[in-house]
Amino acid sequence: MNGNTIIFYMLAALAMVSGLLAVTSRQIFRAAVFLLFSLIGVAGLYFWMEYNFIAAVQIVVYVGGITVLIIFSIFLTQQAGELLPKQKAGRQLMAALAAFCGFALVLLQVLQHNFKITVQQPAPDMTAIGTQMMGIDEWGYALPFEVISILLLAALVGCIVIALPAPKEEAGAGI
């Protein structure tokens, strides 16, 4: 039980416990803050696996971007201090049952499968990541990168169009 192991279990507990609280808390703002801690725990797991770039991206995009977006939308749509309505017990039970059965099934498959773990290599450095991402050779990712940029542009335009106020309809304007 060295420090590495202890840090791993702490990060795992942070990610799972706060994830569980995020989906069960009845105060929606608290749920958003627990989601934030869960995402930080996942970023810590990336740091633990020495994928520093992915951890930084996770913190910037998820923790700094998506969670703040969710918190803003909570401010815009929820009344202060109002609890989420209690769900029917049957629905809660069925959801828990479905989640637990899926969990057991997947875990059984994972534990039965014998993964051939290869020799550890140092995590890729930033230069290699950048070169391969912009590469146009056999292992390059230039084309998916461009496709993603088009997708982001489409999402941007789509958000603006959706969020525009609806045009006022003239009463009695027969067209």
Add this chain to the structure above:
Amino acid sequence: MQPGLYHILFISTALFFIGVYGFLSRRNLITMLMGIELVLNSVNINFIAFNKYLWPGRMDGLFFTLFVIAIAAAEAAVAIAIIINLYRSHQSIDVEEAEALKY
């Protein structure tokens, strides 16, 4: 015992089904979106873990994770635009209230 691939797979499985539970048991659109974010995160953990332990020296899992994060950001932005628009027209973001398209 040094934590390895199986420990990480356990965490990602747990996070995935926590997200599924949140998606199924909640009726508020924002909290359902939080469940989806947890599911996407667990997928990312899987990609990174498989890249580290089963595909060393290469970076395909890393790039898949980057692209999944980008798509998740776009998805969250569009979803929140839709949610706010729905709130403007229905004064509620409960999925039980949003049934104008149903009949």
